[in-house]
Amino acid sequence: MPSFAPHTEEEIEQMLTDLGMSSLEELYTSIPSTLMRTEPLALPKDLSEIEVLEQFSRFGADNSAVRSSLISFAGGGAYDHDLSAAARHLGSQSAFVTAYTPYQPEVAQGVLQALFEFQTMVARLFGLPIANASLYDGAASLVEAVNMAVGFTKRQRVIVSTGVHPGYREALATFGAGTHLEIEHLGLAADDSTIFGSSDGDHAGAAAVIVGYPNYFGAIENIEQARALADNEEALLIVVADPIALGLLRSPGTLGADIVVGEGQSLGIPLSFGGPYLGLFAARTEYVRLMPGRLVGETRDLEGRRSFVTTLRTREQDIRREKATSNVCTNQTLMAIQAAIHMAWLGKRGFQLLARRNYDGAHYLASRLSEIGLVPSTAKFFREFTVHTMGSATELQHRMLQHGFLAGVVPPNLDDRLVFAVTEARTRTEIDGFVDSLMKELR
Amino acid sequence: MKFSMASAPGGRAASSPLMGDAEEPTIFELSVPARRSFSLRDTAVPSMDLDEIQSWVREDAVELPEVSERDLVAHYTRLASRNYSVDLGAYPLGSCTMKYNPKFADQVAAIDGLTNVHPLTPPEAIQGWLRLLDELEHYVCEITGMAQATLQPPAGASGELTGLLIMRAYHASRGRKPTKVVIPDSAHGTNPASVSLAGYEAVTVPSGADGLVDLAKLRELVDENTAGIMLTNPNTLGLFEREIREILDVIHSVGGLAYYDGANLNAIVGVARPGDMGFDIVHSNLHKTFATPHGGGGPGAGPVAVVEHLVDFLPGPLPRSLDGGASYTWVTPERSIGRVHAFYGNAVVLARALAFMQYLGRDGLRTMSELAVLNANWLKTRIADSFEVAYQQPCMHEFVVSAERLKAETGVRALDVAKALLDAGFHSPTVYFPLVVHEALMIEPTETESPQTLEAIAQALEEIVATARTDAAAVFAMPRNTPVRRLDEAMAARKPILTEDQRQ
Numbered sequence: 001m002p003s004f005a006p007h008t009e010e011e012i013e014q015m016l017t018d019l020g021m022s023s024l025e026e027l028y029t030s031i032p033s034t035l036m037r038t039e040p041l042a043l044p045k046d047l048s049e050i051e052v053l054e055q056f057s058r059f060g061a062d063n064s065a066v067r068s069s070l071i072s073f074a075g076g077g078a079y080d081h082d083l084s085a086a087a088r089h090l091g092s093q094s095a096f097v098t099a100y101t102p103y104q105p106e107v108a109q110g111v112l113q114a115l116f117e118f119q120t121m122v123a124r125l126f127g128l129p130i131a132n133a134s135l136y137d138g139a140a141s142l143v144e145a146v147n148m149a150v151g152f153t154k155r156q157r158v159i160v161s162t163g164v165h166p167g168y169r170e171a172l173a174t175f176g177a178g179t180h181l182e183i184e185h186l187g188l189a190a191d192d193s194t195i196f197g198s199s200d201g202d203h204a205g206a207a208a209v210i211v212g213y214p215n216y217f218g219a220i221e222n223i224e225q226a227r228a229l230a231d232n233e234e235a236l237l238i239v240v241a242d243p244i245a246l247g248l249l250r251s252p253g254t255l256g257a258d259i260v261v262g263e264g265q266s267l268g269i270p271l272s273f274g275g276p277y278l279g280l281f282a283a284r285t286e287y288v289r290l291m292p293g294r295l296v297g298e299t300r301d302l303e304g305r306r307s308f309v310t311t312l313r314t315r316e317q318d319i320r321r322e323k324a325t326s327n328v329c330t331n332q333t334l335m336a337i338q339a340a341i342h343m344a345w346l347g348k349r350g351f352q353l354l355a356r357r358n359y360d361g362a363h364y365l366a367s368r369l370s371e372i373g374l375v376p377s378t379a380k381f382f383r384e385f386t387v388h389t390m391g392s393a394t395e396l397q398h399r400m401l402q403h404g405f406l407a408g409v410v411p412p413n414l415d416d417r418l419v420f421a422v423t424e425a426r427t428r429t430e431i432d433g434f435v436d437s438l439m440k441e442l443r
Numbered sequence: 444m445k446f447s448m449a450s451a452p453g454g455r456a457a458s459s460p461l462m463g464d465a466e467e468p469t470i471f472e473l474s475v476p477a478r479r480s481f482s483l484r485d486t487a488v489p490s491m492d493l494d495e496i497q498s499w500v501r502e503d504a505v506e507l508p509e510v511s512e513r514d515l516v517a518h519y520t521r522l523a524s525r526n527y528s529v530d531l532g533a534y535p536l537g538s539c540t541m542k543y544n545p546k547f548a549d550q551v552a553a554i555d556g557l558t559n560v561h562p563l564t565p566p567e568a569i570q571g572w573l574r575l576l577d578e579l580e581h582y583v584c585e586i587t588g589m590a591q592a593t594l595q596p597p598a599g600a601s602g603e604l605t606g607l608l609i610m611r612a613y614h615a616s617r618g619r620k621p622t623k624v625v626i627p628d629s630a631h632g633t634n635p636a637s638v639s640l641a642g643y644e645a646v647t648v649p650s651g652a653d654g655l656v657d658l659a660k661l662r663e664l665v666d667e668n669t670a671g672i673m674l675t676n677p678n679t680l681g682l683f684e685r686e687i688r689e690i691l692d693v694i695h696s697v698g699g700l701a702y703y704d705g706a707n708l709n710a711i712v713g714v715a716r717p718g719d720m721g722f723d724i725v726h727s728n729l730h731k732t733f734a735t736p737h738g739g740g741g742p743g744a745g746p747v748a749v750v751e752h753l754v755d756f757l758p759g760p761l762p763r764s765l766d767g768g769a770s771y772t773w774v775t776p777e778r779s780i781g782r783v784h785a786f787y788g789n790a791v792v793l794a795r796a797l798a799f800m801q802y803l804g805r806d807g808l809r810t811m812s813e814l815a816v817l818n819a820n821w822l823k824t825r826i827a828d829s830f831e832v833a834y835q836q837p838c839m840h841e842f843v844v845s846a847e848r849l850k851a852e853t854g855v856r857a858l859d860v861a862k863a864l865l866d867a868g869f870h871s872p873t874v875y876f877p878l879v880v881h882e883a884l885m886i887e888p889t890e891t892e893s894p895q896t897l898e899a900i901a902q903a904l905e906e907i908v909a910t911a912r913t914d915a916a917a918v919f920a921m922p923r924n925t926p927v928r929r930l931d932e933a934m935a936a937r938k939p940i941l942t943e944d945q946r947q
Contacts, residue, residue: 003807004543004734005814006893012814014447015821015894024813027820028714030683030837035715041585046804049547056798060556062571067559070568074561077785082484086515094530095523098544101740103536104861104871106925109467110526111739114519117470120942124506130941134741136597139785147640167785174758174781178608178641220499250501263785273572274562274786275597276742288939294740298946299935301927306466311935317600318632318876322645327636330598330730334738344470344508344515350481352504356490357483363491379495394565401568409563428487 065406067271071430073365075384075421076216076409077138077165078274079244079266082425084345087268091338101294101330105309106301111333112308115296118340125243126260126282127251132293133310134336135279135328138263139171142210142240144281144292144326145259146172149208149236150179151290151325157182157206159233161194161226163215164240166412191378192217192386196225206235208259213241213252216411217377217419218362218384220249227256243267243280244423245382247355259283268342269335278335289315292326354424358383361422361431368435369420372442384421386411393418396441403437446825448898464926467521470508471943480512525926526739527870533896535822537841537873537885538631538679540709540731542815545802548735548795557794562786566772573762573771576787579797580746580762586800586808587705587725588718589748593758595788599706600633602726602745603673605758605783607641609724609749610671610700612756612780619698621670627656629679629877631706643670650879654680654834656690665693671700675707676720677839679877679885681819683710691721700724700753705745708732709889710816710839713809723750729796736795744792758783814890815840818897822888825901829908833880841887843880850882855911855918857882860904862929863921867903 007015016022028036047055064070072080095110102108115133122131135141146158160169162185169183176183184206186194194211209230214220223239230237239252241262246252252260264278265271283291289312297311317324346354362383366376369387376385389396393410397418400407408418422431493500510518527534534541552558560569580592596602607624614621624643626634628650635645648664651657655678672694677683684690691701703722709732717725729735730743737743749757759775759782803811816839823832823842830844846857861871861884873885888897911918922928940946 003803003810003814003890004545005811005890007814007817011894012817015817018446018448019817019820019824024817027813027816027837028683030685030839031711031715032685032688035687035719037714037716037719041713041805041808043582043585043805043808044801046807047801049545049802052798052801053547053550055801056551056554056557056575056794059571059575059794060554062574063556063560063564063569065560065564065568066556068555070564072561074563076563078562080561084481086480086512090516090519090523092549093520093523095526095528096739097549097736098529099526099739100534100536100539100541100737103873104527104865105930106862106922106927107527107865107870108739109926110522110524113467113469113525114522114739116941117943120469120471120944121507123942123944129945130939136601136742136789137785139782140597140601165785167782170782171785174608174783175604175640177611177780178604180642220496246501246505248501249496249499251505270558270791271561272558273560273569273790275784275789276792277785288941295939295941297935298940299931301930303928305464305927307927307930309930309932309935311932311939311941313936316632317636320636321632322635322639324632324636324639327600327604327633327640328598329600329633330737330741330743332597332738332742333740334736334742337739340470341515341519344510345480345512346507347479347481347509348504348507349477349479349509350483351507353481353483357486357488359493360488360491361486364488367491380499382496398565398567401565406561406564424483424486426486426488427484428489431488 070406071404072406073420073422073434074406074409076419077167077263078271079421079423080271080425081266081423083268083270084342086345087338087342090341096334096337102310109307112296114337114340116298116308118336119296121340121343122280123282125246126241127253128260128282129285130288131282132291133296134332135281135293136332137275137277137279139168141261141279141281142168143172143175145238145261146208147179147325148287148290148292149238152287153207155205155207156180157184157204158208158210159184159186159206160210161186161212161215163188163192163194163217163219164210164212165216168240192219194221196229206233208236208238209233210238213239214245214382214384217386218381219378220380220382223252223255244355244358247351248359249382264339267339269338276332276335278332278339290325291315293328293331357424358422361426365420365422365431368431372439384419386417386419389416389418399441400437405434405437448894450895450899450902469943470510470518473510473514473518474508476509478509478511480510480515532869533892533900534870535872535886535888535900536870537887538706540887540889542734542889543891544734544736548798551798552791552795558791570771575794575797576762577771579793582797582800583727583746584748586712587727587748588716589725590751591754591757592746592748593761594746594793595758595784596745596747597784597789598741598743599726599728599745600637601783602747603633603637603704604640605747606702606724606726607637608780609753609756611641613700613753614670616778622668624670625664625672627674627678629879631679634673634704654682655684658686658689661690661693665697667697669697669699671702673702673704675704677707677710680834680843681838681841682834682836683839687720707840710812712812714812723753729792733796734799735792742789742792744789744796756780811890818888818890818892822886822897822901826904829905830884841885843883843885845880846882846884849908849911853911853915855915857884859918860884860907863907863918864903865922866924869900869903
């Protein structure tokens with residue numbers, strides 16, 4: 001029988017004898033016989049490892065949209081970056097891959113210290129004093145941030161810019177059904193930036209104001225205005241930030257955000273068809289006891305050596321149970337470690353240069369597209385921007401696939417727009433080729 | 444009692460083989476201004492002006508470390524050497540199913556056509572992924588006895604909340620607003636937390652003296668305000684709830700739904716199915732039962748499968764074929780509760796789990812569970828002289844013993860036993876859970892440990908008990924051979940230092 005159990009037939013018999021049993025079925029006498037299956041599962045029989053690998057190679061071959069054969073200008077929360085070999089190799093060491101949550105810190109200093117360093121990097125990136133050890137993805141980080149703001153303010157109303165990633169907003173609505181969240185939306189101006197409204201007049205008080213930075217359509221939002229609205233509503237300001245943008249732009253924390261969340265896939269994690277990704281989460285120190293997820297802190301061992309441990313555990317679900325404001329247990333530790341390694345590989349200068357390359361590429365593409373009549377809705381963007389297509393954007397995207405390009409992302413329910421993203425992986429030749437092909441299709 | 448297994452050398456890796464016990468500098472302490480590792484391609488893109496965004500441009504670069512690639516590699520290699528893992532040795536951490544993670548699945552996760560695909564690619568160019576996910580959904584449904592499943596939830600707790608929101612949407616569709624969800628007192632902490640986040644009140648049903656749900660007490664608790672029940676079966680004590688049909692009948696009789704927490708599915712794959720027991724919603728922890736690596740705390744995957752009358756509420760989008768399998772596209776059910784993940788869940792983890800299921804096949808999956816249960820029962824019986832076995836009936840894939848007698852006699856607690864086991868070279872069991880057993884040690888050997896390793900664990904535990912009786916102070920001082928010794932956890936919590944910059 002194929003299995004990763006090491007037992008020989010003889011050993012199984014010996015163990016059963018030790019237990020006074022004569023068959024494996026006897027192990028299950030506590031299950032009522034009516035519930036015991038007599039038929040095998042209606043599944044295929046076992047395969048050798050090479051057959052499984054061949055099967056998965058076929059799955060892979062049936063995806064024509066692979067990075068090596070399709071030139072991508074798509075973003076929308078998942079970005080086509082060049083990845084470092086260091087992050088892949090160091091992050092896939094089996095000591096990280098096959099460990100679990102560091103419940104026994106004496107034998108988990110590797111994961112714990114790597115997470116402590118990750119928390120430091122995220123906090124510096126976002127311009128806030130503390131960060132957690134990761135959540136599932138950008139959407140989960142937003143949902144957890146809102147739960148935290150609701151817990152802190154004891155209010156159910158949140159004000160969300162429609163510029164926030166639609167998938168994240170949908171997840172917020174899904175989970176908000178359980179927490180009785182009242183979601184109010186702020187619309188966008190023609191330049192895709194949020195209309196914050198006047199800061200005087202009636203206000204009901206909100207738990208949080210939520211804005212993207214840059215937002216889903218690419219526009220760099222005015223965080224000071226968002227802060228003013230939050231102050232007026234006595235709400236927390238939650239910013240959903242693109243971490244790569246912060247190599248060039250001022251950190252949301254220094255601009256007044258209380259909580260900054262984001263998707264960390266850009267920090268060295270492959271596109272992976274949407275997961276596993278990495279939820280980033282940073283906040284002001286006063287919210288530390290309401291933070292979701294794991295926190296790694298520094299301490300000393302019996303002999304006075306610096307060491308690391310998960311701390312403030314009383315926030316967590318296994319201790320607070322029904323009073324917990326978050327149910328997170330398993331998170332995305334391995335992705336956090338890989339991201340930390342990748343950030344360290346890029347380093348202070350590399351990260352800055354990378355951000356600039358993203359900016360230059362996107363603005364170069366925008367200038368070329370403007371020449372053929374596809375004018376971005378704003379010039380105030382980082383690496384992603386929106387153009388209005390004349391006909392169906394989905395149709396155009398479909399036709400561009402035949403040219404070997406992934407032509408941006410179509411926003412849900414807005415089939416006359418395409419959101420383009422450019423990373424440091426795109427060369428001038430590729431950008432020019434893309435514009436030429438688009439020109440042919442639009443002619 | 445006499446046992447037939449001999450202990451074998453090896454397999455005791457938590458302490459001695461690890462690198463020395465000197466502090467490892469942080470990556471920031473290794474940083475030297477202007478040192479670098481990075482290497483970026485020349486894109487030939489011209490430099491574009493920053494005029495329009497000038498007011499947002501930061502003045503200083505983010506203070507990331509500046510290290511050579513050589514130093515980077517050394518640092519993270521040393522960190523890895525200071526960490527225990529399944530690949531090093533036994534990890535009998537109850538309720539976590541720390542089984543061996545096969546290497547061929549790492550190769551699956553590295554296939555270019557799977558990892559380098561953008562999630563927002565039009566369906567025509569991602570047929571392989573859609574087919575793969577559809578096939579996994581089929582395996583999950585067959586194993587659990589359900590009709591359809593969402594693969595989006597990225598972890599077990601996320602699956603719980605997803606399932607409870609489906610429960611909520613179902614009741615709302617019938618014009619009902621029940622308020623309570625029943626959970627047993629032995630439940631994992633995520634259960635009550637998820638219940639609260641789903642807007643329900645968690646009501647606890649006590650366990651009887653046999654460790655099983657007290658059916659009489661359950662009947663008293665349940666009324667028309669009961670939305671449903673959340674159960675693991677086997678439960679967290681490693682015991683099968685024999686009266687599961689009766690329990691679920693009580694819930695169904697008031698219009699409630701039954702949620703199966705798949706945390707303990709490793710005991711019963713191919714042997715019994717939650718659907719046959721009467722459950723309506725089931726989540727599976729693929730990172731436990733189906734051997735995807737735990738990653739130091741994640742990523743996981745927690746698909747949620749449901750019975751036929753709940754499929755309309757599943758989160759979308761789902762991979763579906765509208766032409767009999769010729770091609771696949773995304774479909775969102777009409778009354779979907781909405782997305783629970785930005786994209787489609789932890790896709791690459793899902794691929795690994797499917798590869799594992801295909802490798803084992805219908806018969807290997809059952810053998811997997813049978814041997815997990817065999818290992819647990821054998822080890823439980825083997826150490827019964829050292830610790831009190833909390834419940835006498837045969838266990839499933841894990842069991843709980845108590846160190847209460849040892850504590851009374853020697854002062855050595857479950858925590859001390861856990862720490863001492865590290866010195867013997869093994870990872871510790873889960874301690875102080877479930878809450879219903881005092882000084883609990885919850886042990887889950889999984890099917891991938893050999894009988895020789897089980898014997899070695901048993902001998903290590905016996906030795907700890909013997910040491911406790913002669914020299915308790917020696918046990919309190921353990922572990923001694925790990926990279927660091929016991930930590931001052933109170934100091935960490937009193938004035939938290941969570942980043943390099945918070946250090947005085």
